[in-house]
Each structure stands twice: as C-alpha cells, then as structure tokens.
C-alpha cells in the first residue's frame with residue numbers, strides 16, 4: 001500500500017513520538033562553594049546595603065550624646081589604662097568589611113575554588129580597589145564636622161600601610177595623623193598581644209584619646225576574645241550587651257570571621273572537608 005504524503009508524514013511523526021526518550025546531556029557541573037550565598041548577599045542584595053547604612057546612621061544619631069558625656073568611652077575597662085575624660089575624642093574602626101568592602105576578593109575565591117592565602121590577599125590589597133562600605137562616608141563627614149578623629153586598627157600587615165592608606169583616601173575616607181592606621185605588627189610600648197589580637201593597639205589609642213565608639217565586623221575588633229568558642233563568644237557579647245548599638249557598632253559580614261573557626265576548634269590545618277563537616281554538625285536543626 002502506498003501512503004499519501006500526508007499519511008507518510010503522520011506516520012513519521014507517530015514513529016518519532018514512539019522513540020524512547022533519550023536522557024538530556026548532563027548540564028556542566030556548577031562547582032559548589034560554601035561562600036557563594038554569603039558573597040552574593042554582600043554584593044547583590046539591597047538588604048546588605050540597608051543593614052550597613054543603618055548601623056552608620058544610628059551611630060551618627062548618637063555622636064552628640066557621646067561627645068557631651070565626659071565619661072563616655074568605648075574601650076573595655078580592662079583595656080583602658082588611664083582616665084578618658086579630658087582627652088580628645090576619636091572613633092576606632094576596623095578596616096576590612098567595616099570601612100572597606102573586599103567582596104571582589106572573596107568573589108574571585110568563589111569563582112576559582114580557592115581559599116584565603118596571604119599572598120593572594122596582599123595582591124588584592126595592592127590593587128587599592130576596595131570600595132567604601134555603605135554608610136561609612138556619611139559617618140566620616142559627621143565625625144569630621146565634630147572634629148572627631150577616625151583611627152583605623154586593622155589586621156592588615158604594617159607592610160601594606162601605603163596601599164591601605166591610598167585605598168582609604170581613594171574611597172573618600174579621612175586619613176589624618178600618625179595614628180591613623182595601626183596595622184598588624186604595630187609595636188606598642190609595655191604591651192604584648194597574642195597573634196592578631198588588637199588589644200595593645202586599642203590601649204595605645206586609649207592613652208591619647210577618649211574613644212567615643214568602635215566599629216567592627218568581628219567581636220575581636222572591640223575587645224580581646226579569651227575563649228574563641230561559640231559559648232565563650234556568647235558570654236563576651238552578653239557582658240557588653242548594653243554597649244551594642246551605643247558604643248560598639250557591628251557591621252554585617254557573613255563571608256568570614258572568627259565566628260567560623262570557632263565552629264571547628266580554630267584549627268585551620270584540617271582539610272576543607274573536615275572543616276565543612278564540623279560546620280554541618282554545628283547546624284541547629286531544632287529550636
């Protein structure tokens with residue numbers, strides 16, 4: 001029997017429909033990275049910008065009150081060696097993820113499947129391309145109007161000072177005087193810090209200034225952490241609870257920080273998978 005062209009086409013269609021469905025070629029694997037969402041939140045969410053601005057605006061609103069009270073000081077009592085009253089006013093700020101946004105460096109690590117390294121970090125700092133954290137320029141203008149000195153206590157190494165000062169200036173931040181940048185490795189007479197602790201540098205500033213406020217993205221930016229475990233950190237926070245949003249201003253940073261190693265025993269030498277397993281085990285799946 002000869003099929004008409006129409007019926008031939010119909011038969012071809014029916015035959016084609018009866019072919020077994022071939023599985024689609026697998027899509028190219030998208031590498032997983034523990035930091036993808038956190039870095040995107042900082043870079044792409046309006047909410048990050050809102051939260052950061054919110055902190056700096058709330059701080060501006062309390063500046064006059066802080067200035068007017070001679071005994072208002074934001075150093076922990078154990079880090080204040082001399083009375084603050086009568087000293088010129090200053091604010092102490094951390095740099096990374098507090099006044100400068102280094103999320104492009106984090107984004108490159110996600111893109112390349114890399115992890116933090118000192119040489120990689122130094123190369124990023126030398127680029128001098130970090131942008132200001134939302135809200136900080138507004139705060140800096142208000143501090144300047146009231147003759148409050150901005151002092152940066154940072155764990156950027158002292159050999160990165162020039163690149164850091166260049167970047168701060170390019171970002172529109174004030175850099176004034178010899179105490180403007182106190183990096184990791186700054187010598188403080190009569191004081192020895194452990195590792196990257198900032199306590200001696202805060203003491204140094206306390207000798208010369210009344211510290212109205214401190215700004216940071218990590219607890220260690222404000223006071224020395226003696227016990228970097230979730231419980232130890234919680235206890236410290238509770239001790240200074242009344243100062244949060246008053247003398248201490250915390251900026252959001254979900255991408256890294258000492259909160260993270262606290263979850264895996266502060267042991268960075270473990271393989272990535274072991275650290276990830278410890279973090280998964282730290283998830284709270286019940287209220």
Ligand SMILES: [Mg+2]
Nearest residue numbers: 094096097217
């Ligand atoms: Mg920081």
